[in-house]
Amino acid sequence: MERIVAGNMGISPGIGAGVGEAAGAEPFADALERRGLSLVRGEITTLQVNTGYLCDLRCRHCHLEAGPGRTEIMSRETMAAVVSFARRFPFQVIDITGGAPELVPDLPFLLEGLAPLAPRLMLRTNLSALNGAARESLLALCVAHRVVLIASFPSTNPSQADAQRGAGVTETSIAVLKKLNDAGYGVEGTGLELDLVSNPVGAFLPVSQASAERKFRHDLLRKWGVAFNHLYTFANVPLGRFRTWLLRTGNYERYVKTLVETFNPSAIDRLMCRTLLSVSWDGYLYDCDFNLSVGRPNGERKVHVLDVRDLPPPGDPIAVGEYCYACTAGSGFT
Template structure:
């Protein structure tokens, strides 16, 4: 879905007499593809088993060449499940020396598959920051979002991370968790939720992590389909619009990030990938871009941007 100019988010920015422009682009986000072992209800990219859209070795090499040309402070590898993408080890090993902070998003279960020890060792060797999706400490809520049988391998992998030093004070290995509401409602306060997660995980399973981030679900992809089929779409979108908070604009990730899709095409963020809203409104391949997107250029937005600016925001 390509948003026409004048969508309601643009109109809201105009009404508030504010605009959304790039600051310095210091983060390169790499979406390695839509292949995943899970089919989560909240997935804005509708990733899942059998998806064929995965980054080729050639595109990886073009991404690495771009990262060499530009030296981003942070590189953020996401998916789908990046752990399942062929040549992911090569991508990690090549990018690690090029940045101060290499992050990888994991759904936990993909890493629990056999044959992933080499990848785990690579994370430790390069001090990769792991961002693990773990929507809830409640098994019923977790299963509702991610499918049955997900809790046990997720806990097993968190345990393994802790054994490797991830999430353990003084180890220098950072493990953060990401949670999101299980239905058509807004997230609770982050600090209180982090305290509760830390307490629950330590008490029930002796598990530890560094930070918890809680995000609103994007009305895109599979989550939009679920909202529609459950009759919640209009009410959810209205809730996001009503929660618009202009003070979130300065901290939005799209101001400092460029996002490259599995096929090398560029976007202002991963959500715009799902909405097919291209960087600068025109197709650009990573091999064609020399520098970073320029400071002061307008960010392409759509209706889904209300999910980033509702309440305390999505940064």
């Protein structure tokens, strides 16, 4: 099994262009039209904030090609603009993601600014970036503001998880999960929520969320004595480094074909992009993190959060690409 190697593998400009073409997939927009469906906005309740592409890992499934070599990170000035935006347009949920947000120097400033503005503030973590004494104060800040932690944990099999995330990452992840449990995260009655996200460790679809959650809960407790609240399973999106891996290993065509064949029309209404806006590290609005990764802004025009007068109204179209099949496969990316 291949291992993730150190060093910059490079960034592919325009990586979204042509997705699905090699596999002869019907354009996603056509697939919707043929079924009389449309993907439009509902009421926006979630603000996703992407703090940039710097990461300590170089995960093989990363659609953003985040890694140690990336220099795009959110500045304090942009953070202030995001906080101002979230104050003007209240959201039910604010979801901070990356890269590894923990590596962004002014993350505490962003957390403190956003915490009073939404009932639910989430921070996505790859766990390894939360490791070490230098992160103690960040963890304390998360506890103080009841920040929901969403941790990547793809598999309870260390060799498979390490194959996706890098050698030794599982061991570090378990150590951090134990530390989070010690701090009260994932422990019943504390109000500190710790959720896990599992992306498949290969070119196959994810297991159903309910059965995966049962199995992960059992395995994590039995093997390592670790507890968590909820588990989410998401299909890998054929963009960025995952697409490169699919192509290099000869899995691309079959994977895209599987996504297309398992298209679930009833997933459309529940897609997270209908109720979410994504802000990039430099402060521009996108429909979702995947459109961000291919450089397609909300409304097909780059608008900075400082310049937004109104949120996109219900019924506004959402930019789609062939990678959207990953969100509509099976039970969908909801």
